Amino acid sequence: MTADRKRQAREKFLLGGIVVRAGLSKADRAFLLGALLELARVAPGSAEHRRLRDIGEEAFKAPPLDDHSPRIAETAAWR
Template structure:
């Protein structure tokens, strides 16, 4: 496997892990894509971007401290 393919596979694996951590592994693919497209419209540096980033950072911290967290699932709802 080439270095580029390994890097691409790792990126997809990490992104899939984020979907699982958010409690969205069983969500409809069109729903997920729609949500991601909406997120892509949020301007970097905007208050909404900062708010969502803060939620994500807290979810990562919670997962690092005590494993899978229900707070991440709740944040995704």
């Protein structure tokens, strides 16, 4: 495996970990992609961007959500 492929694999692994940490591992993939596409429209440095970043910073400080999180049950029902 080349260094570039290793870097790409690690990046995907880390991004997947964020999905799990948010309690969205059982969410519908189309829902996740739609949400990410909406997030991509948020202008960097905007008030909304700062607000969402602050939420994320706090979430990284908190313990990860587990499989018994109510958020997982809610998102699984959205499929």
